[in-house]
Amino acid sequence: MSLDSSPLAGRGGPAADLIISRVRALDPVAGIDGVYDLVVRGGRIEALAEPGSAADAAGSGGAAGRAGAADAAGSAATELIDGEGLTAFPGFFDPHVHLRTPGQEHKEDLQTGTRAAAAGGYCGVIAMANTSPPVSTPADIAALRERAATQASIPVGFLATATVGMAGEELTEMVALRQAGAIGFSDDGLPIRDAAIMRRVLQYQRMCGGNLALHEEEPALSADGVMHEGEVSAILGLAGIPAASERVQVERDIALAEFEGGRIHLQHLSCAESVAAVRAAKARIAAGETPEGFAVTAEATPHHLCLTDEAVRSLDPARFKMNPPLRSEADRQALLEGLRDGTVECVATDHAPHAPEDKQVPFEQAAMGVTGLEVAFAALHTELVLGGAIGLELLVDRLAGGAEPFGIARPSLAVGSEANVALCDLGMEWVPGAEGYESRSTNCWCDGRRLTGRPVVTLAAGRIAYRLRSFSVGAV
Amino acid sequence: MRHLLSIEELDRAAIEQILARAESFAEVGRRDIKKVPTLRGRTVISLFYEASTRTSASFDLAAKRLSADLVSMKAATSSVEKGESLLDTVATLSAYDPAAIVIRHPQAGAARIVAEHTPAAVVNAGDGKHEHPSQALLDVFALRRRLGALDGANIWIVGDVLHSRVARSNLLAFQRMGAAVTVCGPPTLIPRGIEASGCAVEYSLDRLGEADVIYTLRMQHERMRGAYVPSLAEYAEHFQISPRRLSARQLVMHPGPVNRGVELAGSVLDEERCLVTDQVAAGLVVRMAILYELLAGQDPTEAESGDSRAGGDDDASRAGGTALGVVGRSA
Numbered sequence: 001m002s003l004d005s006s007p008l009a010g011r012g013g014p015a016a017d018l019i020i021s022r023v024r025a026l027d028p029v030a031g032i033d034g035v036y037d038l039v040v041r042g043g044r045i046e047a048l049a050e051p052g053s054a055a056d057a058a059g060s061g062g063a064a065g066r067a068g069a070a071d072a073a074g075s076a077a078t079e080l081i082d083g084e085g086l087t088a089f090p091g092f093f094d095p096h097v098h099l100r101t102p103g104q105e106h107k108e109d110l111q112t113g114t115r116a117a118a119a120g121g122y123c124g125v126i127a128m129a130n131t132s133p134p135v136s137t138p139a140d141i142a143a144l145r146e147r148a149a150t151q152a153s154i155p156v157g158f159l160a161t162a163t164v165g166m167a168g169e170e171l172t173e174m175v176a177l178r179q180a181g182a183i184g185f186s187d188d189g190l191p192i193r194d195a196a197i198m199r200r201v202l203q204y205q206r207m208c209g210g211n212l213a214l215h216e217e218e219p220a221l222s223a224d225g226v227m228h229e230g231e232v233s234a235i236l237g238l239a240g241i242p243a244a245s246e247r248v249q250v251e252r253d254i255a256l257a258e259f260e261g262g263r264i265h266l267q268h269l270s271c272a273e274s275v276a277a278v279r280a281a282k283a284r285i286a287a288g289e290t291p292e293g294f295a296v297t298a299e300a301t302p303h304h305l306c307l308t309d310e311a312v313r314s315l316d317p318a319r320f321k322m323n324p325p326l327r328s329e330a331d332r333q334a335l336l337e338g339l340r341d342g343t344v345e346c347v348a349t350d351h352a353p354h355a356p357e358d359k360q361v362p363f364e365q366a367a368m369g370v371t372g373l374e375v376a377f378a379a380l381h382t383e384l385v386l387g388g389a390i391g392l393e394l395l396v397d398r399l400a401g402g403a404e405p406f407g408i409a410r411p412s413l414a415v416g417s418e419a420n421v422a423l424c425d426l427g428m429e430w431v432p433g434a435e436g437y438e439s440r441s442t443n444c445w446c447d448g449r450r451l452t453g454r455p456v457v458t459l460a461a462g463r464i465a466y467r468l469r470s471f472s473v474g475a476v
Numbered sequence: 477m478r479h480l481l482s483i484e485e486l487d488r489a490a491i492e493q494i495l496a497r498a499e500s501f502a503e504v505g506r507r508d509i510k511k512v513p514t515l516r517g518r519t520v521i522s523l524f525y526e527a528s529t530r531t532s533a534s535f536d537l538a539a540k541r542l543s544a545d546l547v548s549m550k551a552a553t554s555s556v557e558k559g560e561s562l563l564d565t566v567a568t569l570s571a572y573d574p575a576a577i578v579i580r581h582p583q584a585g586a587a588r589i590v591a592e593h594t595p596a597a598v599v600n601a602g603d604g605k606h607e608h609p610s611q612a613l614l615d616v617f618a619l620r621r622r623l624g625a626l627d628g629a630n631i632w633i634v635g636d637v638l639h640s641r642v643a644r645s646n647l648l649a650f651q652r653m654g655a656a657v658t659v660c661g662p663p664t665l666i667p668r669g670i671e672a673s674g675c676a677v678e679y680s681l682d683r684l685g686e687a688d689v690i691y692t693l694r695m696q697h698e699r700m701r702g703a704y705v706p707s708l709a710e711y712a713e714h715f716q717i718s719p720r721r722l723s724a725r726q727l728v729m730h731p732g733p734v735n736r737g738v739e740l741a742g743s744v745l746d747e748e749r750c751l752v753t754d755q756v757a758a759g760l761v762v763r764m765a766i767l768y769e770l771l772a773g774q775d776p777t778e779a780e781s782g783d784s785r786a787g788g789d790d791d792a793s794r795a796g797g798t799a800l801g802v803v804g805r806s807a
Contacts, residue, residue, distance in 0.1 A: 240667075360561075360589070364604060
């Protein structure tokens with residue numbers, strides 16, 4: 001995830017030299033699962049050494065004549081982290097966050113947003129373009145990348161809007177945007193209402209590349225809805241957003257992308273029918289029945305994987321109002337099945353910070369969206385892994401799965417890789433919000449919920465991006 | 477009971493307790509001097525963000541009959557959107573140290589948010605399309621006076637259930653009191669999934685003969701705009717409650733205001749079977765009972781400590797009878 005000529009931008013800093021001793025390293029894609037001394041040198045993973053060997057060598061000052069990894073590791077500047085009882089994963093990658101910059105820095109900015117991401121074990125994120133004003137010009141992209149280079153704790157990729165001002169009427173200068181460094185395109189927050197405009201975007205994508213991330217709903221069906229349309233909305237008297245609203249748009253856009261040989265990434269799937277549509281599309285691709293270039297990827301959020309519309313009975317908009325809405329248990333199970341079989345290749349938080357005045361109002365009036373970067377791993381570990389729904393290997397795979405759809409190399413623990421590591425204490429119990437948040441906003445869907453497991457150190461792009469304050473480390 | 481926010485959170489015993497209290501106020505209402513000193517020196521604020529005639533009038537009168545100091549505020553919804561937030565308004569009003577805030581608001585959950593931000597007892601006088609618990613309680617009160625008990629009664633709620641907070645509160649309250657509830661209307665006006673609350677769903681009046689009680693809902697003219705119904709005439713043709721559809725034993729209720737000739741044939745209103753005026757009369761005594769239970773009724777924690785001290789016999793000595801102590805503990 002090198003920052004040079006990369007679609008990602010970040011602050012950089014001194015390359016890490018450290019040894020995480022006696023740590024369980026788990027990277028299912030690289031086939032790594034064992035206890036090692038994880039040696040990082042010059043920002044790269046230099047060795048997965050015999051547990052104890054590298055740390056001892058470093059401890060003795062790197063005496064001359066020692067062999068192997070220990071020799072390489074010994075250095076006065078090397079930091080030693082006691083990894084006993086901890087687990088190192090490839091850093092997580094979130095293809096869907098709202099950093100609210102420019103225009104709504106009172107909710108989040110590049111500094112607070114990337115610090116929140118680093119605290120969640122993320123080594124990279126992709127920022128949505130529905131800012132105020134939206135990111136629609138090459139100058140917008142250039143300015144954001146420049147700002148990220150001084151402010152972002154971890155690398156950030158910036159999407160540009162697909163249509164000017166997200167109005168859904170005219171295309172943005174997609175080629176120039178790509179040249180300025182846009183990692184892809186999205187009108188996220190809104191669907192592209194007009195099917196003909198969607199088709200033009202897909203046609204233009206052939207010239208400039210870049211994935212097209214789609215927020216799927218049929219606006220006329222969603223209308224004034226504020227939650228999932230079903231048994232709970234019926235009794236609460238809240239206007240519902242039917243599952244069919246998402247499904248019809250997902251099916252439309254799969255059809256259009258297939259017709260044009262386009263590449264689309266379907267954001268925050270929420271209902272069973274959408275998962276089925278994506279699964280069917282992938283089966284057609286696998287069978288070689290589709291045109292060259294056609295590709296579909298999909299994401300699901302931790303809150304849709306853990307909660308249902310039952311949570312809305314509390315009428316608490318800060319934690320439970322978002323779009324797409326929390327849906328039924330059958331939908332949640334379908335998302336889990338999609339996650340297991342790879343129909344949904346990645347978890348994305350849709351981290352959506354909002355100010356208190358946007359949330360401390362009646363449910364119908366409140367802004368849509370919840371924050372999730374700091375809790376995603378902990379929540380999914382607690383609810384799904386400890387809950388028995390999925391294995392740890394699958395979870396860490398899907399948490400890093402958001403990079404490749406946007407042309408970013410998947411974070412890896414393989415020797416020689418750039419150091420992108422989420423070091424986690426799987427047994428640590430904590431309550432989000434109890435000590436505040438790294439994010440500027442507090443509308444976290446896990447606020448007040450007891451979770452088990454927490455990132456304690458994050459390495460991103462070869463640099464130390466985060467350490468939990470209460471977690472002690474010592475220089476050797 | 478600290479607040480009255482929804483029927484959803486009331487069990488049958490809590491409903492019975494309020495009804496029993498309302499019976500005792502009905503008795504007071506037959507005296508020459510209809511006022512009791514219970515809430516003397518305490519303040520009740522009624523805060524209406526939506527137009528209302530009978531609900532605001534009967535809450536105001538109920539507070540006065542209980543000798544409370546009343547501040548009655550009508551806020552236009554537009555001022556909410558451009559000005560002070562609901563919570564700022566509530567913080568301001570709370571500075572007057574009200575014992576109770578009665579609130580109507582166009583958005584679901586408004587009363588609950590207010591309750592979380594004021595030390596006063598909060599009464600939900602209608603929040604969006606969510607609930608209207610005092611209406612349901614007065615309806616149960618009026619109907620029980622006519623029927624004796626609701627157990628086993630077959631009640632049909634007919635009309636625009638989708639947009640009706642009255643329908644939601646009533647279908648819960650009627651079921652809690654032992655009745656079987658059917659909601660009936662065109663599919664465009666019946667919320668998907670409503671049967672999960674325990675009611676049956678019908679899309680025509682063909683089986684209306686099974687109903688003991690027919691609760692009609694107001695059909696608003698603006699519903700044609702969202703294409704919910706093609707025309708009011710068409711709606712009336714299929715769903716109007718008229719004498720030709722009714723048998724002698726069936727009772728008819730309506731929360732008001734009635735669109736004569738749309739959901740209800742005008743002539744039905746004048747029949748003995750129609751409980752509309754009973755409902756209005758019940759509104760006053762039930763709302764007195766609600767304020768009394770929240771502000772003067774026994775606090776459940778006190779009831780428990782009272783029991784351990786004195787065997788609970790001071791419960792029974794209170795006006796309104798023995799139900800109070802029993803329900804106070806379970807509420």
